[in-house]
Amino acid sequence: MRRSSLTAIAPLLLVLATGAAQAHAFLDHAEPRVGNKVATPPREVTLWFTQKLEPAFSRITVTNAAGERIDSGKTRVSGSQMSVPLRGGGPGTYHVNWHVLSVDTHTTEGNFTFQVGQ
């Protein structure tokens, strides 16, 4: 082991000085889009994440302006994509709550809203 401690760490520090990366499941984008307005109630909400998800422990709930659950309760997960069908919930602000487990066993959660109606 002819390397000194300094030469051992130098390449690491050099490489660390550049580069971008990602880890864990974060919301990448959603349909309907976060904070946007749509004319009619969507038939489903779909979320795309930055990581692969565990179907058994990932779910979405959606409530309408009146605070009523309008998702079917059957979240579908495929790779890093997750969606849930909706029942019609009228105009107003819809709240989307999501809770996901990425395959590296870390949970993340979040929420956003979108508007339905003119």
Add this chain to the structure above:
Amino acid sequence: MDWFGAEIAAPMVAARAVHFAASAIAAGVLIFRATVLAPAPSPAPQAPSIGSQLRCVIWLALAVSVASGLAWFVLQAGAISGLALSEAIAPDMLRTVLDETQFGHVMLARLLCVIVLAACLGFDGIAMQRLALAAALGFVGAIAWTGHAGATAGSEGVVHLAADVLHLWAAAAWTGGLLALVLLLVAFGRDPEAARFRIVVVRRFSALGLASVGTLLVSGTIHSWILVGSLHMLFVTAYGRLLMAKLALFALMLALAAINRLWLTPRLASPASGRAATMLTNMAAIELLLAIAVFAIVGALGTLHPAAHFLNA
């Protein structure tokens, strides 16, 4: 519990640290047996039961590894379900985690590796030893799929996984090898009859150590590049600070290894070989303790959100 500004879940970190260290030691002693002791260095002195001693260590490490692995699995199932531990250990919950998550599948595959490994340990043939080594490499390498690398998407994920598997193997070779080396040096004591044997063993281990260190540096750099993201993040996140503590311990280990290789190893051939052998044994033992401390940090690192996470948040 607070480490470097990070909230640490003590039971989970302890279970993971013990599991990683024990798994690495089991695999590392097998790697040592395959690369340093076989083919047998000549002239081989009447080795005082070193073979059975090493086998004992492997059995003990496997037992600790299985027990701590079970603890890790149960604690992880609790964390995944978000339930209190008493509710999470319900058979249904454990079964769901085992059947329906990547973590469960990997732990099951690793359990199969342990069973194969344990079955092979009872036999002396070369084929059985090779199968035992392969099972041990599978047992340790598969840990990569339980961690951050297992969830990195796309081609970057493949690179990350490959780097992590190599990192785990190299860490096992170095740690388990150190333990085997210390046991061997202690077994032979200052016996002048064993001087030449000792030199061959130490030189071979030195080569193994050098290969391990090179692999650890390259794979660790790739891993950090993906999970830390920037030099700034190394300083401002708990993950980054813990990683720096790990690097500091690693640097200390390298310094000890350099002293062993550059100063003590050449003296094994001198008239004062007995004293050099004693010092080498002590230094290797200290190096081993530092390696165990590194595993404690690794146990915590995997439970934290990597620094790069905060670039996205």
